[in-house]
Amino acid sequence: MLLSIIQGIFNKKSDTQLNELVWKAKSGDEEVMNELLIAFTPFMKKTASFVCNRFIDDSDEEFSIAMVGFHEAVLKYKPEENASLQTFAHLIMKRRLIDHIRKEAVRTANVLLTIDDDVDAKPREYAFDESSIFSYSEERRAEERREEMAEYATLLQEYGLSFRELAEVSPKHADSRKTAFQIAQIMAETPEFYEHLLENKRLPMKQLEHIVEVSRKTIERHRKYIIAVTLLLNNDFTYIKEYVKGELI
Structure with a gap:
């Protein structure tokens, strides 16, 4: 029943109704959270396939990681601060998947190589080193x-x-x-x-x-x-x- 309501919201593009469901999920309503996860499953697979550059289905670990990322996005989403839930979730899922890909590359090679530097590159890019600035x-x-x-x-x-x-x-x-x-x-x-x-x-x-x-x-x-x-x-x-x-x- 709830799933059909969510799908109806998607068809009508009602941000207000969707935000209400997100608020319920954030407040601990597990039924609503589960229905959101089900409703957005195609979107999760599409995002995972895009990031991994290959088809992703339910049995792939990458799909589970995308789902965890989407769950995190729902909990962190703030309609007044962020763009649409879909846009916000895409960024979160993509980062979780990239982290996974990097960790797998390190594990497979059994050496850090330059991956360790890459993992930290983004934070350093946007942060100042106060000692050097002054x-x-x-x-x-x-x-x-x-x-x-x-x-x-x-x-x-x-x-x-x-x-x-x-x-x-x-x-x-x-x-x-x-x-x-x-x-x-x-x-x-x-x-x-x-x-x-x-x-x-x-x-x-x-x-x-x-x-x-x-x-x-x-x-x-x-x-x-x-x-x-x-x-x-x-x-x-x-x-x-x-x-x-x-x-x-």
């Missing part, structure tokens, strides 16, 4: 910031963007900005999507539509902002990234 004079730090801004501006020009234009088109509402930022994060963390952006200077709209639970019109409306944030996240702009640390999932 060793610079204020003048030197200001110069480095100016150099980063100039480099970022040059990169944006390759995509027909400028700081002035971004200030005009950036989402004004917090929820819209969060949605656009999380789409950019998916872009930055998905090699196929990022390569498409680099090669074609535009977003892979069809692929994004299948992953994020927002309309093509919404993605297109925030296209310039999404591209700019994607480029920021995947390039070495340490000072500029400090301003967006709070947006990262």
